[in-house]
Amino acid sequence: MKILVPVKRAIDYNVKVRVKPDNTGVDLTNAKMSINPFCEIAVEEAVRLKEKGVATEIVAVSIGDKAVQEQLRTALALGADRAIQVDTDLALDSLQVAKLLQKVVEEEQPELIILGKQSIDSDNNQTGQMLAALTGMPQGTFASEVSVEDGTVSVTREIDGGLQTVKLTLPAVVTTDLRLNEPRYASLPNIMKAKRKPLDVKAAGDYGVSLESNVKVVKVTPPAQREGGVKVADVAELVDKLKNEAKVIS
């Protein structure tokens, strides 16, 4: 079974995010970039399926300029077999990404696609769902457990009310939640091996997908600064403030 794992280059979760002074976006100058944590969980799940003998090949794919090769190398060091960079300088939104991935899926014909449920930079939580719709595949999102058997995949999903298990016929799309697994560290020997694994570069323009974005970024602002708290004299005052100032109870 072949598994396709799309991975995204995103600002490292340890970095304190700064907004550009002109409010056009996040300041990425010098910021440490990493593989998006949910995508890392996706890679790990694929590697575990391969270690169990379920999967035979793992293909990692990322869309972006040359810099994304760094994250693809990380995916290779974590256990992916080969990688594809879909080369573009453009900042794409979820739909363009999903459309490009659809083309990669047509080429690669994977039986399972595992994606992170969202990326920690834009937090859209859309790409997996859009890809499922575009390819006509069934989807199991927010997975906390995945098991593959007899041409199906059972996905335990984390939903508001608890856990829901869905059984999908392969090929299928799965998106990962935080508790699916704890990704391994890229070991030194595997970092070395990753250098020799194949990494193909394909021009995004060659896929015949319109890369024009329908989404316009109007403004990016940092979250409001947290204001200092106040001490309340007693419970009555607290209740009063919650009711009349914060308006969180009635």
Place this chain on the structure above:
Amino acid sequence: MSEQLIHPKEMTFQLYELLDTEALCSRARFAEHSRETFDAILDTANKIASEKFAPHNAKGDQNEPKFDGHKVTMLDEVKQAFDAYRESGFIAGRYDFDDGGMQLPETVINACSGYFLAANPSSTAYAFLTTAAANVICHFASDELKQQFMPRMLTGEFTGTMALTEPHAGSSLADIRTMATPQDDGTYRLKGSKIYISGGEHELSDNIVHLVLAKTPGAPEGVKGISLFIVPKYRLDENGQPGKRNDVSLAGLIHKMGYRGTTSTALSFGDNDDCHGYLIGERHHGLKYMFMMMNEARIGVGYGAAMIGYRGYRYALEYAKDRVQGRKPGSKEQVAIIEHGDVRRMLLAQKAYCEGGMALCFYGARLVDDLATIEDESQRSATRELLDLLTPVCKAWPSEYGPKANDLAIQVLGGAGYTREYPVEQYWRDNRLNPIHEGTNGIQALDLMTRKLWQANSLGLQTLKERIVTDMEQAQGEVSQRLRKALTAHLSRFEQLLPGIGKALNSEQLDPALANAQCVMNAFAHIVIGWMWMRQATVSEKALSAEDLNADDKHFYHGKVQAAQYYAAWELPTIERDFQLIESMDNACSAMQAEWF
């Protein structure tokens, strides 16, 4: 409080800007590597150190390993951290591909180690000791012994120790009494006691491989009669697996002021006359073999001291930005304490000590790489001599000044720093070991004064001078030039004093000369660290002249330049006192009598 163990730019600055580490990839030994690989490896080191080592640093201090008479137990986190480290392949990192290693440059390994040492020096020790012990086996043991022990040490299935000190013989190894009696089958039976053996007992690995210094019957007196043995905790069975328990037992755990997460042990060898040991190399060469490991360990100790100091510095820095106290004259607003001049002085001193020490240890690591890869024989011997000369400085200066930095970190935190609620007192206790072990700083000063300055017709010193002069030519910025001028004067003063030192060492006035060894170390080390700050200032001043520099980088380079200025203005001038003492060979210490105290 500190989000990151190390400033995100510091390691790349040390590796790629101060030292052209990428250039190593053009040498045959490192041809498989590239900066991309190095960076990915550093990333793994940073992750494991931050996620598996740092979180239990304080907990390990509060929960020392315990011995119930049978077994040593410790926090589960130590094992988890050790496993993450070993499974990632760090123990074998520097070893040859043929030995299952990654053939990484020592410089890069050094950068990785920095994360672990800053995160948790106690839990790190088990792995570092294993790498070092495996190194001795790799170089000097027979192929058979090597095959039996080394591969599993490099994977961390076995761990290693070095067992030198005995209750009555610490610095004076010539006087050890542990005996190794040869048997007909070529093995030995050992009998004796060792103390302060770090990592001497634990359950982290399947076996513990002790490297034990001992004497054989009829061996020559003194250090020339010392041999080195492998003594495993479990003897290997016919399949090479750990089998019968060897007759080496834990007499007790030693309770230290710091480094509490690392077991320090008193070991008994041969209580039941059945302690099997295997000779490494030839008889009577043990100390020489051990010193090969010791020399690298000494650089490691200095580096560890710099990194523990650095961790405290970063903590104090965050605290000083956050803690609001006092007002500027004429203002009603309280300010963060970092706004006060004296707090900045203390922070700058910490920065100057730790980053100066770090730069020197990176330089030392680079010399190790050069020694492994340079083919030209005259260049090789110059490199070897320079490394030999700098080794006692790499050990002694950072381990003298790292704890001073931790002391200042406590001071920056004030009353909070003195409590156990904050981590800086632990850093100080941990770091206090470093001036003591792997040869006390007193021994390092003697080594420098009586041996290293003169060895091979002072080729090391000559090489050092040439390198400083070469670097001076690049020192064009304001602060770089200031250091360049000061160093030129100090170097020539030091050279003028050298014949006097030599004469004193060869005269009947040996005692006063030796009693001033500390001054020779201090003066010499201050020049060396001044050189390191000149190098850092040179690179930083040059970088600052670029136009498209972003704000973060600007701050970083300004910080380097300012710390270099601090070193030049506050630290380097203290060298005068040492010069005066060397010149006079003052006998205040040597002439003092025990009864007069």
